[in-house]
Amino acid sequence: MGVRLYDTKAREVVDLAPRVPGRVGIYVCGPTVQSSPHVGHLRSALVYDLWRRWLAHRGYEVTLVRNVTDIDDKILVAAEAAGDPERWWALAYRVELEFSRAYAAIGILPPTYEPRATASIGEMLSLTATLIERGHAYPAADGSGDVYFDTGSWAPYGELTGQRREDMQDAEDADPRGKRDPRDFALWKGRKPSEPASASWPSPWGAGRPGWHLECSAMSRRYLGGAFDIHGGGLDLRFPHHENELAQSRAAGDGFARHWLHNGLVTVDGQKMSKSLGNSVFAHDVLAQAEPAVVRYLLAAAHYRSTIDLHDGSLAEAAAAVERIESFLLRSGRALAVAAPAAPAALEVPEVFAAAMDDDLGVPQALAVLHETVRAGNAALDAGDLAAAARSRAEVAAMTGVLGLDLGGARTDDAATAALGVLVEGMLERRAAARAQQDYRTADEVRAALAAAGIAIEDGPDATHWSLS
RNA sequence: GGUGGCGUGGCCGAGAGGCGAGGCAACGGCCUGCAAAGCCGUGUACACCGGUUCGAAUCCGGUCGUCACCUCCA
Numbered sequence: 001m002g003v004r005l006y007d008t009k010a011r012e013v014v015d016l017a018p019r020v021p022g023r024v025g026i027y028v029c030g031p032t033v034q035s036s037p038h039v040g041h042l043r044s045a046l047v048y049d050l051w052r053r054w055l056a057h058r059g060y061e062v063t064l065v066r067n068v069t070d071i072d073d074k075i076l077v078a079a080e081a082a083g084d085p086e087r088w089w090a091l092a093y094r095v096e097l098e099f100s101r102a103y104a105a106i107g108i109l110p111p112t113y114e115p116r117a118t119a120s121i122g123e124m125l126s127l128t129a130t131l132i133e134r135g136h137a138y139p140a141a142d143g144s145g146d147v148y149f150d151t152g153s154w155a156p157y158g159e160l161t162g163q164r165r166e167d168m169q170d171a172e173d174a175d176p177r178g179k180r181d182p183r184d185f186a187l188w189k190g191r192k193p194s195e196p197a198s199a200s201w202p203s204p205w206g207a208g209r210p211g212w213h214l215e216c217s218a219m220s221r222r223y224l225g226g227a228f229d230i231h232g233g234g235l236d237l238r239f240p241h242h243e244n245e246l247a248q249s250r251a252a253g254d255g256f257a258r259h260w261l262h263n264g265l266v267t268v269d270g271q272k273m274s275k276s277l278g279n280s281v282f283a284h285d286v287l288a289q290a291e292p293a294v295v296r297y298l299l300a301a302a303h304y305r306s307t308i309d310l311h312d313g314s315l316a317e318a319a320a321a322v323e324r325i326e327s328f329l330l331r332s333g334r335a336l337a338v339a340a341p342a343a344p345a346a347l348e349v350p351e352v353f354a355a356a357m358d359d360d361l362g363v364p365q366a367l368a369v370l371h372e373t374v375r376a377g378n379a380a381l382d383a384g385d386l387a388a389a390a391r392s393r394a395e396v397a398a399m400t401g402v403l404g405l406d407l408g409g410a411r412t413d414d415a416a417t418a419a420l421g422v423l424v425e426g427m428l429e430r431r432a433a434a435r436a437q438q439d440y441r442t443a444d445e446v447r448a449a450l451a452a453a454g455i456a457i458e459d460g461p462d463a464t465h466w467s468l469s
Numbered sequence: 470g471g472u473g474g475c476g477u478g479g480c481c482g483a484g485a486g487g488c489g490a491g492g493c494a495a496c497g498g499c500c501u502g503c504a505a506a507g508c509c510g511u512g513u514a515c516a517c518c519g520g521u522u523c524g525a526a527u528c529c530g531g532u533c534g535u536c537a538c539c540u541c542c543a
Binding site: 008011028029030031032034037038039040041042043044045047072073074158161162163164166167168212233234235236237238239240241262263264265266267270271272273274275301302303305306307309311313314316317318320321324327328331362364365367368369370371372375378379381382383435438440443444447456457458459460465 | 470471472473474475480481482483484490491492493494500501502503504505506507508509535536537538539540541542543
């Protein structure tokens with residue numbers, strides 16, 4: 001069985017059928033770099049990172065394109081608020097770097113390419129011209145320099161989200177400008193006198209800048225072709241963003257995406273994060289509270305299409321699960337280092353794990369397999385079956401590898417850690433001596449002193465191990 | 470008004486007609502000087518009401534609750 005995915009346009013799980021066998025082109029809507037990344041942004045990028053890793057594991061050559069929207073109303077507004085409207089590009093770039101750091105922190109691999117909207121203005125202009133030629137777009141009659149997509153001219157409009165044009169509630173757009181119909185949307189926005197000159201580009205319809213939806217059509221076409229395999233993005237982008245992308249690309253004659261993927265949102269205590277509610281949980285907040293692997297686990301553990309609700313204890317639960325896996329890796333590593341059994345078989349992921357991942361990226365079931373393998377490995381260790389333990393360990397490593405869960409590698413080898421090690425080992429020797437003489441009072445005092453310093457110890461059959469808790 | 474979700478044991482979270490995923494927490498046991506870690510065991514869970522079926526958490530109809538999108542959002 002091959003890889004299957006829930007196609008939000010088809011509204012069912014379908015077989016992945018790449019246009020070119022063995023190759024998959026994916027376009028994902030990236031962020032508008034207007035303000036710091038929140039966990040929702042992290043989750044979205046993580047979902048496609050997982051898809052990409054799994055497809056690559058399955059032998060596909062994946063081209064993942066995730067754009068950066070670096071010109072937009074909100075960026076201009078943010079720059080204005082920062083008191084330096086001309087330098088909107090500096091703000092956009094600063095925020096973009098923040099996103100990159102946050103992505104990297106939780107092991108999200110850089111996409112194959114990360115195009116910025118401002119670098120594809122030419123493609124957007126030609127796409128706009130094509131749409132006008134074909135009778136699907138019109139320059140506004142009010143002299144604003146705007147160009148709008150004519151939704152009424154495109155019969156399938158609404159096909160992605162199953163809505164009929166007549167049923168759509170009119171946008172209470174504060175500024176209908178030169179639209180013929182409220183449902184029409186801007187391809188090109190004429191420059192307003194109040195806007196910085198640096199935020200506009202020349203066009204046949206006057207100086208201006210691109211509308212939001214246009215960039216994705218232009219960039220996916222430029223890097224993946226007029227027809228490609230998968231288009232992804234957050235569930236909240238389905239309408240109007242993806243609907244409009246689809247309409248303009250198809251109206252321009254492109255086949256566009258074969259499959260649509262949408263990731264679920266992240267809510268906080270049951271509510272969507274939003275600026276107006278002020279309940280956003282930012283990437284830097286969560287990364288300050290937990291190990292990167294814990295954050296990655298938390299955001300990956302639920303199925304990619306379901307909502308993740310953040311609440312008190314979310315991080316602690318994820319941390320407990322991660323520690324369980326991590327401590328098996330540590331424990332088995334110690335046991336196998338002493339008496340290395342026959343080399344484990346190649347790093348293959350268990351079949352049930354693979355089957356779960358194949359089935360619309362069933363990470364939750366895959367994690368169940370991972371945990372079962374950990375349990376079996378621990379049981380093997382308890383029973384002294386090192387060969388079985390080694391096999392489990394290899395499987396666990398393979399699974400965490402595919403999931404991008406970088407565990408056990410956090411051991412820092414700096415001077416401070418080394419010095420701490422010397423001190424702790426000294427104390428443990430003192431404790432061992434006390435225990436040998438059944439002086440448990442002294443032994444427990446040593447343990448308590450270490451615990452007070454945040455160091456946990458475990459007595460093994462031949463040695464005591466310590467770790468920072 | 471339109472469109473699409475969701476409601477599973479103390480919590481998180483899968484599943485999608487029959488054999489109780491997995492994690493966390495709790496309780497009992499093994500191990501331990503005591504712990505810790507680990508292992509073994511312990512749960513009459515599927516919003517409500519009808520229906521279909523030998524059998525429904527899963528299918529159908531209805532009710533209630535809840536969330537998202539239709540305005541910028543990953």
